[in-house]
Amino acid sequence: MSSKPSPSNNLWRNVWGELRRRIWVAICAFTVFLFVLPLSLTLTLQNERFNLLRDSNHDWLRPLNEIFASSHSFTVVALILFACVAGLVFFSYLMNMRQVDFYHSQPRSRSCLFAEHYLAGWLSVVVPYLISLLLCLGVTFAMGMSSGLDWVVFFISTAIHLLCFSAIYSVFALAAILSGTTLLQLLLSGFLLLAAPVAICLFRWVRSFLQPAWYPLADFRSLVVNSSVLTRYCNQMQLGDSITWAEVNALIATAVVWIAAALILALLLYRRRPLECAGRALAFSRTRVLFKYPIVIFASLLLGLLLHEIGDWSGSTNIWYFVGVILGGIIAAQAIEVLYVFDIHGLFRKWWASVLVVALLCCGSYLLLSDIFVYNRYIPDTVEVVAVDTNLSVLAELGQNDYLMEAYSPPYVPGYRDEESPLVLDKNILLARSHSTDQSAIAATVAIAQKILEQQKEEDDIQQLYSTDMDTHTYTRLTVRYYLADGSEKVRQYQGAIDICQIKEEIDLLLTADDYRNNLYALFGYDSQQIRLANVSSFVGEWDRSYYDTSAFQRLINLDIDALLETYAQDLRNLQPEELRTDYPIGQLSFVIFESDPGIIPKTVIDSYTLNCDYRTVDYPLYASMHNTLAALGDLGYDDTYWRLDPASAARIQIRIDKEEEISYLESIIPGLDMDSDAWSVTDDYYSTVDTAQIVAIIQHCIPSSAGYFAPLLEVNYNIDIEVYYSTPEGNGYAYFYPPAH
């Protein structure tokens, strides 16, 4: 008897059959998308119409297009959720022996079976999503707001959503092929999607613990985000409408690569998949090692670090790291064994392997902590070094945020990043800008490194780093890239509790090296068209002047500041170390730097924000000695009075005194101060005065708290808070001042 061609070749009929049998997935998806898209849009548009009636200038385009954007959080979350649901439901037939027998005895190839289930699952989510989008368009047209639709955003975002959904769904399909139960499929999907970002984060954490002299790259976060399609897709929500074309292209490429890789791998593996694995943990027993040991190592190191963190930060807590490594490794390994055999008896299976892994981890950690390879204590001979990139950080004085704790900013460069820019072309730009070939600068750098290491040695344990209160101004971190004579480069971070006065001479040497000074200020490395002046603030004027003034911002942001920049660069570079040690800034200039090509930045910067240019804000100091800059600012309306405090506005000063000697200390460093006089009243521990002479004396000799952040060489006593209460026509307020340290 000859067989006719089987109708089973009709792929779409089978896809429809599968879809119909699990139609509940599509119904759930449609219900969710209905709320996320058309209903949400209808309510939004209704509000926008109402707002438009009240204010004809109301911006209704943004809320409209946000619904369709790739950053729309609810859509992203819903698609990820349904990628998971569809992946689990449509491949559940592989986890049940009866269904395995049924489907695989049918006259269909495995590739065909996979394609049918894959497509059915895909359509069960994509069709409801597309229907919801069509409904959204219908709502937009019906409400007469279609003219505001950004079709580019609409199509690109839809493509991003579909591709990212497909990529995540494909990973779930691949996990189904690799596993024998739904639980394991879920866990494996998580592993495949999150292993890379989690491993990168853990690597960073572990390395900064085991090798504190390691220099983490600036692009670590982007590495984490870009290492998985899931994290990259989720990052869309954070980027919002600041997403760039480069991001869009990269995201699409990432999703396509993930889809292709997951599908090819799934198809290849499915052809070889032993179907008797249904109900067992993994389909391919050999893959157990691939999944088990990375998880064991991860759990081991993670618990070690966590216990270390929970400890009291004394050197002795290294023991807790090892306790964590042992516990984490063994618990994770044996829990995996239990999961693998679905039996509590698995708790005692292959224990020797977990013990071996933990022992190796402990040995490796011990060797690195002992610095047996002389990594942390590495200092080259000065003669071997031809150039250095030197980055010295004294954190508290700079007001550095977490990002700068990575030591990207030297102490004299107050330009710091308000926002982390999504695009940084040169990942090491902040280190590279402090480049110097000057022999005295090289010698100074090496000397600082030696002093930090000696300080560590005195504590007799490299881990004293962790016993140091990192928030104090005595904590110093030196990041150096050594350019050696043999052509090699080595980067190290030395960190320790070393006071700024201990490295005063070395700092002077660095600052007097011309190339170091010229490279130091990142601001001047940009094309002037990329820079806008955003704000001019006074530290010693009334308290509220340091805040952004919207109208001033509107005026400043579109100014041509080429001449001002040139003058300011000259003034900044002319600052001498002595000045930095004795003086403090009277104010700050805030600049916006656009990372984009200068040619595409429009003159009207407000538009640039809406055009999604990448920008960051930097603040630079303004000293009283910068006469040329101050004159240029005077032309912009910031005259002398702006920078000078009107003592009449200072209504009262209050100082908390904890120890009697603090009074004599203050009187010794502030000429004219007499806290025993009748001008002062005492309530509890607070000394307060309304006497103008006393107020003027204090303000003239103390440092405003805002200025302190920009004056790392100025030794300030942060233990005594001086509260100055203002009363101005604009309103009342207060500011903090600190006395000099000596």
Add this chain to the structure above:
Amino acid sequence: MIEGKSLTKRFGEIVALDKVDVQMKEGQVFGLLGTNGSGKSTMLRLLSGILMQDEGEILIDGQPVFDNPRAKRNFFYISDDQFFFANATPEDMAHYWQTQYAMFDQAGFFQLLDAFHLNRRRRINTFSKGMKKQLILFAAVAANTRYILCDESFDGLDPVVRQAVKSLFADRMAERGLTPIIASHSLRELEDICDTIGLLHNGKLLLSRDLVEMKQNVHKVQAAFAEPLQAVHFPQLNIISAKNSGRVITLVVRGDAQQIQDKILEYNPLFVELLPLTLEEVFISETEVVGYEFKTLTLQ
């Protein structure tokens, strides 16, 4: 013809099938006999291309079966634990099978359902175990494939239905050369239907013989003598078993029937009679040849 050459299948450290060579000829009923865990289901799942053999080769009409839809179109596999779609009715399943098997005779299927009073619009998950087995057997017959692979499919069927299914198989064999391959742990289940039987034990195929041929070679003889004689008195006969009851002796002997009778007549018996052999007795003889004791191999 289905042909398995040196088939080996391992599940971890367990060897489910160990270098099994088997041939299943077209137009015959092949019975696969063995205790639980002997490898019957594994053998059928290998033959149906569900599992992939670790070693060896399976050919259905000359084509490898694994992941080969062309070969798979030739058979219908009935698992011992059938799967039906959730909430499906026989009608739904018929539509599905129709899309999978080109020759599926939907009208014939419904006729069978009606004849056996199975409601075609009732949800299958409300059927009893036996009704589900009937349903799947009727589907297998209606699929009009060359082979039907049945794994313990007759267990749980009442005698009437069992007989009816056997008749159906017989009709289809006569009509279009259907080849049913039936795995069972019960010899009696297979006795009256199989042409060829393969005996699996611990993953090895101990024997695979034509039943008629086997029966022709072993005979049961009953004879009475004036004086009681023991088996040792017949050294010329290849005696498998002997049973004495007074002057009557019953022998199971391997060899040609006429020659056995002639040899016994030499002892001047009061009477000699050839008795019919049960399949069990045949198997006892055959398994002893290969060094096994049949009673340990099967559950009867």
